[in-house]
Amino acid sequence: MLNFKTYVVRLAVFVLLLLFLVVGAGLGRLVIAARPWTLEHLRLLDDAFASQPAWDITAVFTRLAGPRCEIRLDFLDLPDPLEYQFTLTLGNRAFIFTHEAPAPLGTRLSANSVTDVVILSLSDCQPAADTPLLVQTPAETLQTTFGASLAIEPLTLQWVFYNPFWPAATPIQAWRRWDGAHTGPRGERHGLHGLLSAAEKHRIPLTLYDINTPLVLSAIQAVGGTPQLDRMQANGLLFLPARRIPETSVWSLDLNQDGLVLEARQRLLNALLARLPLANASSHLLHQPILIGGDFQRTPWGTYEYADFAFTWLTARPYLKIESASVETRATSAHTSALSQPLTLLEASREMLSRAEPALANNYTWLLTVLAQASQWAEHPIPHSECTDLCILASDTLYAVFDPQGGRLVFLFAGREQVIGPTAQFFIGLSDRSQWDLSKGQAADPAQIMGAFSDPDDAFRPYQAAITENTLRFFSTDGREKTYRLTENGLQAAFSPSLESQIPLALAPQTRFQPAWTEKYQLQRQADSVRLQILDGPEVTIKINGEVRAVNSFLEALPFLTLPENPNIELSPGFFLPFPLTVVDFSASQLSIQVHP
Numbered sequence: 045m046l047n048f049k050t051y052v053v054r055l056a057v058f059v060l061l062l063l064f065l066v067v068g069a070g071l072g073r074l075v076i077a078a079r080p081w082t083l084e085h086l087r088l089l090d091d092a093f094a095s096q097p098a099w100d101i102t103a104v105f106t107r108l109a110g111p112r113c114e115i116r117l118d119f120l121d122l123p124d125p126l127e128y129q130f131t132l133t134l135g136n137r138a139f140i141f142t143h144e145a146p147a148p149l150g151t152r153l154s155a156n157s158v159t160d161v162v163i164l165s166l167s168d169c170q171p172a173a174d175t176p177l178l179v180q181t182p183a184e185t186l187q188t189t190f191g192a193s194l195a196i197e198p199l200t201l202q203w204v205f206y207n208p209f210w211p212a213a214t215p216i217q218a219w220r221r222w223d224g225a226h227t228g229p230r231g232e233r234h235g236l237h238g239l240l241s242a243a244e245k246h247r248i249p250l251t252l253y254d255i256n257t258p259l260v261l262s263a264i265q266a267v268g269g270t271p272q273l274d275r276m277q278a279n280g281l282l283f284l285p286a287r288r289i290p291e292t293s294v295w296s297l298d299l300n301q302d303g304l305v306l307e308a309r310q311r312l313l314n315a316l317l318a319r320l321p322l323a324n325a326s327s328h329l330l331h332q333p334i335l336i337g338g339d340f341q342r343t344p345w346g347t348y349e350y351a352d353f354a355f356t357w358l359t360a361r362p363y364l365k366i367e368s369a370s371v372e373t374r375a376t377s378a379h380t381s382a383l384s385q386p387l388t389l390l391e392a393s394r395e396m397l398s399r400a401e402p403a404l405a406n407n408y409t410w411l412l413t414v415l416a417q418a419s420q421w422a423e424h425p426i427p428h429s430e431c432t433d434l435c436i437l438a439s440d441t442l443y444a445v446f447d448p449q450g451g452r453l454v455f456l457f458a459g460r461e462q463v464i465g466p467t468a469q470f471f472i473g474l475s476d477r478s479q480w481d482l483s484k485g486q487a488a489d490p491a492q493i494m495g496a497f498s499d500p501d502d503a504f505r506p507y508q509a510a511i512t513e514n515t516l517r518f519f520s521t522d523g524r525e526k527t528y529r530l531t532e533n534g535l536q537a538a539f540s541p542s543l544e545s546q547i548p549l550a551l552a553p554q555t556r557f558q559p560a561w562t563e564k565y566q567l568q569r570q571a572d573s574v575r576l577q578i579l580d581g582p583e584v585t586i587k588i589n590g591e592v593r594a595v596n597s598f599l600e601a602l603p604f605l606t607l608p609e610n611p612n613i614e615l616s617p618g619f620f621l622p623f624p625l626t627v628v629d630f631s632a633s634q635l636s637i638q639v640h641p
Contacts, residue, residue: 081105081116083362087177087192091317094183097121097306098128101179102313103363106190113169113190117162117179118361120313121306124157132164133178134190135171139164158303158353159360198365199316200333201358203243204294206253208236208340210399212263213471215601216619222267225611227346233608234346236264240272240282242351246359249281249368252340256284258387259395262556266623268606270559283369296338299345303353316363333367387557389462390415393469400472404480407488408468414455415469418443422460429516431509437516439530442639447495449486451507451518451526454495456535458639461582465550466494470622493627496547497526497537534584534638542633544593547586549626552578556624562602567626569595574628582641590632597626 085105094100097120105116115132122128129142139148141164147153152165173191180186212218220227221235228234243250255261264270276282297308304312315334337343345351358364387395394412397405414434421428421443428438434454435446445455456464467474474491482488487504499505507518507526518526525540555561555578564579574595577583600618604610621627 079107079109081107081362083196083198085116086194086196086363087190088186088188088194089196089313089317089320089363090184090186091320092184093120093310094181096183098123099130099181099183101130101181101184101186103361104177104179104186104188106177108170109165111168111170113166113171115164115166115177117164119160119162120309121302122155122157122160122162124302126155126157128155128162129182131178131180133176133180134166134169135175137166137169139166156360158356160357161360196316196363197319198363199312199319200365200367201312202251202333202335202367202369203248203337204251204253204335204369205239205337205340205343205345208239208252209255209260209264211471211473212260213396213622214474214620215266215598215605215623216615218263218267218623219601219605219609219619221341222264222269222605223608225609227341229342229344232344232347232350234344236340236346237267237269237272238346238348239340239351240269240276242348242355244272244276244279244281245352246355247279247281248355248359248366249283250276251283251285251369253285253288256286257395258557259392262561263623265556265560266562266602266605280368292335294335294338296343297336297354299343299347299350299354301349301353303350303357309357312364387554388419389469389554390419392553392557396471403482404472404488407482407485408472411466411469414445418445418455418457418462422457425459427513429511429513431511431516435509435511435516437511437514437528437530439514441533442530442535444528444530444535446509446516446518446528447486448507448509448518449504450494450498450502451505451520451524452495452498452503453528453535453537456496456637456639458534458582458641461552461639461641462550463582463584463637463639464496464548465553466492467548467622467625468492468494469550470553470625474620474622493546493548497539497543497545499524500544531636531638533640534636536634536636538634539632542590542631544631545629547628547630547637549574549576549584549586549628550624551576551584551626552582553624555581561624562599565599565624567595567597567599574626576626582639584640585638586628586630587636587638588630588632589634590630592628592630594629595626596621596629598623599626 085107086103087106088104090102100120101117102120103118107114127143132139139151141147141153150167154163171190173189175190177188177190209221212221223235223237225233273282298305340346390412393415397409421438425440427440428436430436437444441459443457444453446452447454453464454466472489475489479490480488486494505520507520510517514530516528527538529536555564566577568575569592572592573585573587574592575585596617598618598621600616
């Protein structure tokens with residue numbers, strides 16, 4: 045009779061043997077190659093595409109691995125779940141492989157439906173270089189030898205995109221450019237973050253045009269993307285040319301949930317086959333790198349899963365060589381965290397208008413003249429008052445610009461610091477294009493807030509102006525009056541009758557061209573006042589003889605922007621205001637604006 049100890053030992057041995065058999069059977073299907081495959085191991089490139097991608101072998105590799113030999117088969121597109129069926133004949137040894145049965149005795153098989161690569165390992169296999177190798181699928185037959193030599197230059201690929209992050213003038217625009225819920229060409233999740241993350245994972249160098257400007261880099265800071273840009277630049281994976289994209293041919297390869305679509309794979313392989321020595325060795329064009337990318341917002345490369353699978357497939361193929369862009373391009377890149385050349389207010393608005401629809405921009409170019417005049421006054425501040433098309437009230441510390449069309453305060457400056465400004469200074473096109481009316485001048489884009497203190501029923505109601513040394517009075521034909529007076533450190537306003545309106549605070553907007561700029565704004569609201577401050581910078585306080593009805597600011601969107609866009613949350617108005625605006629809605633007969641530069 046067995047004692048208990050002997051029984052336990054035998055049971056343990058039985059379990060170990062059973063586990064060995066199970067694992068061994070699994071290894072018949074799965075083996076992980078420790079060494080990378082190189083062009084040295086390439087024996088054959090197929091120059092014809094089979095009718096069924098799952099039966100189409102595009103490349104054959106072989107190599108010795110100790111007492112075993114390994115054979116790699118690159119398929120055009122293996123299905124998921126895996127399906128395969130082929131016969132391998134090496135010398136006088138023949139094997140049938142199918143997904144429906146274990147690998148033949150003495151063989152191991154590894155298959156990957158993402159890379160579309162099958163690796164076979166044969167035991168007791170030391171074939172000579174001239175040993176015939178035959179691979180047959182239901183659609184094709186490929187013949188080579190175990191040690192065949194195939195001279196070919198790899199196909200060089202470079203990734204170049206333009207228009208990756210514009211417009212991004214408002215929090216919602218920046219959020220959707222970075223990680224939008226349904227912003228892809230086919231409604232997929234899409235954004236620059238998806239492309240960058242996939243490229244960083246696979247170490248794919250990217251060249252991105254139209255990003256290396258303070259307007260765009262400040263928006264990327266707002267969504268929390270600056271650390272990733274800095275990290276990829278430091279690792280040689282990201283180049284941000286300051287110049288515009290050169291006139292050159294860029295391939296726009298389509299992607300889907302499986303990575304590169306079939307046509308894109310075939311196009312790349314055809315370009316590779318053209319480099320075979322017998323194809324056209326004399327053409328230097330065949331040795332030029334292929335640029336992949338294009339208009340980023342029109343390509344699916346911003347969908348992380350698509351790009352991840354595509355990069356996995358591409359980097360698995362030694363005959364495809366991925367490089368960064370040229371030395372000239374790299375030399376013009378910039379370190380994003382520095383924002384080393386911040387724009388002036390005038391330059392920022394000029395750049396914004398240059399990117400806008402020209403016909404719409406024509407209605408707002410006058411803002412550039414006003415900003416230029418304000419800058420000139422800041423250099424030599426002197427008291428001044430006048431009314432022509434616009435009205436100016438200026439002291440030696442304050443510069444205010446008014447428009448008789450609406451009796452509005454369009455701009456307010458305290459020395460070099462801007463305090464109030466219209467939304468059109470920062471972005472035009474806030475309205476849907478279908479709502480534009482190019483014949484209406486300042487009202488062409490109806491969603492714009494063209495300054496403070498406009499009438500709610502008609503923002504551009506005509507007023508007559510009467511101006512004295514430091515006081516401006518507007519009056520309309522229906523008896524409305526608005527009176528503005530410069531004070532030592534701000535402005536006082538009175539309205540008859542009481543006014544419901546808005547004040548677009550644009551306090552020190554150049555702050556957004558500084559590192560960590562989103563952390564510098566501090567906003568406080570009370571029942572009859574609003575205070576906005578820049579950390580270690582200017583502040584403005586609005587005191588209202590009436591009611592603060594609402595305060596909407598880009599600041600309320602910031603906590604959400606570092607997360608993927610959630611299409612199910614309700615968006616507050618601050619998501620749709622241009623950076624760095626805060627808009628105060630009020631009802632009052634009098635108010636004061638106090639500024640401390």
